[in-house]
Amino acid sequence: MSKLLIKGGKLVFADGVREGDILADGGKIIKIGQGLEDAGAEVVDARGLHVFPGLIDMHVHLREPGFEYKEDIASGSAAAVHGGFTQVCCMPNTQPVCDNAAVVGYIVARSKEVGLCKVRPIGAITKGEAGESLAEMGKMKDAGAVAVSDDGRPVSDARMMRLAIEYASDFGLLCLSHCEDKSLVDGGVVNEGYNSTLAGLKGIPRAAEEIMLAREIILAETLGKRVHICHVSTKGGVQLLREAKARGVRVTAETCPHYFMLTDDVIVTYDANTKVNPPIREAEDVAAIREGLRDGTLDCIVTDHAPHHRDEKSGEYNLAAFGISGIETSFSLSYTALVKSGVLTLEQLADRMSAAPARILGLEGGSLKEGGVADIMLADLDEKYMIDPKDFLSKGKNTPFAGREAYGRVKCTIVDGNIKYRA
Amino acid sequence: MAERILMDEAAIARMLTRLSHELVEHNKGTENVCVLGIRRRGEYVARRIVALVKQFYGVDLPCAGIDIGMYRDDLVSSFFVPEATVNRLGFPVDGKRVVLCDDVLHTGRSVRAAIEAIFDLGRPACIELLVLCDRGGREIPISPDLVGKNIPTARREWLDLRLREIEGEDMLGIRSER
Amino acid sequence: MLGKDLLGLYDTSAEDIVAILDTAVGMKKLLTQNLKKLPHLQGRTVTTLFYENSTRTRCSFELAAKYLGAGTVNISASSSSVQKGETLIDTGYTLDAMKNDVIVMRHPMGGAPHILAKHVRASVVNGGDGMNEHPTQALLDFYTMREKFGSFKGLKVAILGDIKHSRVAKSNLFGLTKLGAEVVMYAPATLMPQGIDRMGAKIASSREEALAGANVVMGLRIQLERMHGGLFPSLSEYNRYYGVSEEHLRFADPGCIVMHPGPVNRGVEFTSDVIDAPNSKITEQVLNGVAVRMALLFLLVKNRQEGEKHE
Numbered sequence: 001m002s003k004l005l006i007k008g009g010k011l012v013f014a015d016g017v018r019e020g021d022i023l024a025d026g027g028k029i030i031k032i033g034q035g036l037e038d039a040g041a042e043v044v045d046a047r048g049l050h051v052f053p054g055l056i057d058m059h060v061h062l063r064e065p066g067f068e069y070k071e072d073i074a075s076g077s078a079a080a081v082h083g084g085f086t087q088v089c090c091m092p093n094t095q096p097v098c099d100n101a102a103v104v105g106y107i108v109a110r111s112k113e114v115g116l117c118k119v120r121p122i123g124a125i126t127k128g129e130a131g132e133s134l135a136e137m138g139k140m141k142d143a144g145a146v147a148v149s150d151d152g153r154p155v156s157d158a159r160m161m162r163l164a165i166e167y168a169s170d171f172g173l174l175c176l177s178h179c180e181d182k183s184l185v186d187g188g189v190v191n192e193g194y195n196s197t198l199a200g201l202k203g204i205p206r207a208a209e210e211i212m213l214a215r216e217i218i219l220a221e222t223l224g225k226r227v228h229i230c231h232v233s234t235k236g237g238v239q240l241l242r243e244a245k246a247r248g249v250r251v252t253a254e255t256c257p258h259y260f261m262l263t264d265d266v267i268v269t270y271d272a273n274t275k276v277n278p279p280i281r282e283a284e285d286v287a288a289i290r291e292g293l294r295d296g297t298l299d300c301i302v303t304d305h306a307p308h309h310r311d312e313k314s315g316e317y318n319l320a321a322f323g324i325s326g327i328e329t330s331f332s333l334s335y336t337a338l339v340k341s342g343v344l345t346l347e348q349l350a351d352r353m354s355a356a357p358a359r360i361l362g363l364e365g366g367s368l369k370e371g372g373v374a375d376i377m378l379a380d381l382d383e384k385y386m387i388d389p390k391d392f393l394s395k396g397k398n399t400p401f402a403g404r405e406a407y408g409r410v411k412c413t414i415v416d417g418n419i420k421y422r423a
Numbered sequence: 424m425a426e427r428i429l430m431d432e433a434a435i436a437r438m439l440t441r442l443s444h445e446l447v448e449h450n451k452g453t454e455n456v457c458v459l460g461i462r463r464r465g466e467y468v469a470r471r472i473v474a475l476v477k478q479f480y481g482v483d484l485p486c487a488g489i490d491i492g493m494y495r496d497d498l499v500s501s502f503f504v505p506e507a508t509v510n511r512l513g514f515p516v517d518g519k520r521v522v523l524c525d526d527v528l529h530t531g532r533s534v535r536a537a538i539e540a541i542f543d544l545g546r547p548a549c550i551e552l553l554v555l556c557d558r559g560g561r562e563i564p565i566s567p568d569l570v571g572k573n574i575p576t577a578r579r580e581w582l583d584l585r586l587r588e589i590e591g592e593d594m595l596g597i598r599s600e601r
Numbered sequence: 602m603l604g605k606d607l608l609g610l611y612d613t614s615a616e617d618i619v620a621i622l623d624t625a626v627g628m629k630k631l632l633t634q635n636l637k638k639l640p641h642l643q644g645r646t647v648t649t650l651f652y653e654n655s656t657r658t659r660c661s662f663e664l665a666a667k668y669l670g671a672g673t674v675n676i677s678a679s680s681s682s683v684q685k686g687e688t689l690i691d692t693g694y695t696l697d698a699m700k701n702d703v704i705v706m707r708h709p710m711g712g713a714p715h716i717l718a719k720h721v722r723a724s725v726v727n728g729g730d731g732m733n734e735h736p737t738q739a740l741l742d743f744y745t746m747r748e749k750f751g752s753f754k755g756l757k758v759a760i761l762g763d764i765k766h767s768r769v770a771k772s773n774l775f776g777l778t779k780l781g782a783e784v785v786m787y788a789p790a791t792l793m794p795q796g797i798d799r800m801g802a803k804i805a806s807s808r809e810e811a812l813a814g815a816n817v818v819m820g821l822r823i824q825l826e827r828m829h830g831g832l833f834p835s836l837s838e839y840n841r842y843y844g845v846s847e848e849h850l851r852f853a854d855p856g857c858i859v860m861h862p863g864p865v866n867r868g869v870e871f872t873s874d875v876i877d878a879p880n881s882k883i884t885e886q887v888l889n890g891v892a893v894r895m896a897l898l899f900l901l902v903k904n905r906q907e908g909e910k911h912e
Contacts, residue, residue: 192795193795193796194795194796194799194800195796196794196795196796197771197794197795197796197797197800198611198796198800199711199712199733200711200712200730200731200732200733200734200768200771201711201712201731201732201733202732203795269715270711270712270715270716311688314688314690314716315688315689315690315716316683316689316708316710316712316713316716317710317711317712317716318710318711318731319683319684319710493631493636493637493639498639498640498641499640499641499643502641502899502903502906504624504627504628504631504639504899505627506627507631507634507636508634509634509635509636543637
């Protein structure tokens with residue numbers, strides 16, 4: 001493994017931004033300082049760029065095995081490093097479902113073969129994500145799973161969820177809960193409110209998300225165990241989490257750029273790229289999500305990167321698949337919407353997109369420090385560009401942000417001290 | 424616009440009288456003859472003629488107005504919905520000698536439309552055309568059988584034929600742009 | 602002026618609505634006189650593409666097209682074929698390749714006509730899309746109201762029934778508020794959609810309040826599947842608390858008219874004495890529907906013809 005010297009960048013630490021150089025060797029950061037020199041190192045000129053710890057996305061869908069026409073580990077990994085991510089955690093709703101050590105092992109092996117970003121599989125909570133009996137969490141953990149989730153097919157039975165939280169904790173695995181009471185969703189496709197009525201599309205009430213979110217909080221509280229809430233989208237959800245955290249419940253939570261950037265006004269053109277689950281909500285939710293990110297109620301930003309084939313996003317809105325291909329736009333959108341508008345500091349953004357997910361799942365990385373892993377991302381925060389799905393390396397071009405201008409372009413992504421993407 | 428009077432009320436009355444005699448002459452009597460007027464002005468012409476025939480010959484000819492709104496040839500090219508009423512004559516035209524009446528004959532398009540309308544109602548023995556004035560300017564091969572007055576006009580001239588039933592007086596004038 | 606398509610009244614100006622109604626006046630005159638066909642759509646093809654059962658709307662469009670001289674093609678696709686069969690866009694390409702001029706589509710999902718319209722050269726007319734809009738039904742309702750009252754200004758229109766699932770209610774609301782009428786709605790809370798008050802509707806708190814002084818009393822069809830879905834307990838309970846009988850009509854303006862998009866469930870939305878009363882316009886609405894759809898097809902094809910001239 002060759003040496004790498006990143007020179008002249010503005011380094012983003014948890015406690016501030018300081019100019020400096022980073023020397024990496026053997027996959028680790030071996031020195032951080034001013035005016036570093038190393039004759040044997042490949043030099044990366046970081047003048048004018050900000051240097052972040054490699055971004056970590058704890059909620060993506062890579063679709064392999066089974067849905068390679070949407071995305072595969074190779075294209076998803078390429079998209080990840082294009083977006084500045086050095087580590088991603090992929091959800092188990094593949095075909096077959098990632099509910100056993102064999103599939104976990106396959107994903108780990110395949111991602112090493114691809115060799116771009118680190119792919120950390122999330123195992124299913126229940127066999128086949130069917131909600132009926134626990135998956136083999138211990139074996140999956142040994143094969144490389146970093147968490148468990150029945151994302152997309154939430155565990156509806158409260159007893160089963162209780163058992164899952166308890167059992168998973170024996171192996172140090174965190175349950176990631178996609179909160180959705182399917183009886184309240186009842187075939188809905190967009191947020192229930194003014195715009196669902198206007199467009200004549202069936203609405204999903206906020207209560208569908210908040211009722212299960214409340215259940216998870218109560219389970220975590222009564223069991224004294226940890227639980228993590230996926231993609232929070234509502235004001236009420238943020239409030240429930242804030243109150244729970246205040247009384248010491250061991251709950252963490254994530255949200256996605258589309259929940260703090262878009263209101264459901266975008267659905268009225270029936271553009272299926274705006275169809276996502278949970279649905280895009282209203283202005284007061286957007287404001288609450290931003291405030292939740294600011295005050296730490298929401299711990300981290302994920303993308304819920306959900307690539308789909310064009311054919312799954314082009315017909316009737318009701319028939320279209322849920323999901324947004326987001327991993328290549330997340331950093332720019334988050335920087336533009338949160339830092340440029342003063343909601344978060346740059347240090348807080350780095351926390352929400354790197355340190356926090358590392359903390360929640362116990363992953364390596366998340367900060368720039370000597371002796372730490374050399375997962376690093378360089379970005380030009382002043383560069384403004386237009387989001388064009390044609391530039392995506394992901395197979396999924398499904399984004400509601402096409403044509404939108406954003407600041408903060410990823411210039412270089414370094415994984416274990418090796419450059420994996422360079423603009 | 425300057426207007427020149429060509430015929431006054433008396434002259435028009437003489438013209439109508441002559442036309443009513445010519446109608447009978449042309450048809451060798453009144454047998455099997457009916458009179459149709461192109462709505463709206465032609466219908467008044469038809470009724471005048473029929474009244475005169477009754478006066479001179481004591482015969483009541485069947486008479487009705489015929490609406491050509493649905494038969495106009497510019498419905499599609501100008502794309503409009505015609506003001507039209509359904510044609511219910513009150514007598515059949517099958518086998519009849521139809522005398523079709525209008526006030527002024529110009530392009531011939533109204534007459535063509537009227538002929539189509541008549542054939543939608545039945546199959547007459549023949550159709551004859553009676554007009555008060557022929558100002559020329561035909562755009563289709565239509566020729567009148569009975570003409571009150573031939574008045575060849577230039578493109579910038581207009582005939583102003585007034586009828587008692589509509590304008591309150593009988594008068595024929597010609598107007599031209601100067 | 603009216604564009605290529607008519608997808609909903611939300612996007613249609615008051616001027617365009619009035620233009621359609623004005624044109625329909627002539628059409629109704631022609632219809633009631635039993636005149637021959639108009640030639641304006643000769644050589645043109647109007648296709649009805651229905652993914653939902655419908656007798657009256659489809660017949661109405663087909664007759665309207667035929668009275669204007671168009672050739673008509675009817676395609677019935679079952680609701681299930683929406684998910685299993687050819688995609689909507691591919692169907693659109695096929696119909697376009699066959700040189701259709703107008704596609705009238707009914708579809709169980711909101712927005713489907715909007716998606717079709719983006720992919721075809723033909724004019725798309727929304728014949729009802731899910732819970733979204735049913736613009737031609739609303740237009741015929743407007744025609745019926747205008748024929749009776751002459752204008753919409755100050756008119757109070759009470760709409761009672763399953764508002765939540767009703768594309769008719771929404772198209773009426775969008776159009777009537779633009780035309781200056783007042784719309785009052787009343788329904789069980791389970792059948793009232795969110796945010797409709799912010800679209801200009803006044804939500805009544807009782808049947809009597811909804812009907813008070815109403816010039817138009819419009820009922821909406823209650824579908825049995827809503828009862829099976831648990832939205833209300835029974836038809837008889839619905840009728841007792843939400844239906845309209847002659848007795849309730851006494852709250853309305855004495856000169857009011859009664860309307861219903863049909864088909865009516867007698868004894869549910871309205872009692873038979875209401876349906877059969879002299880001020881019931883339910884049958885007249887059907888005739889007006891043909892006239893309004895003729896007017897719409899006429900104006901859309903007029904636009905197309907002007908476009909073709911410029912090509």
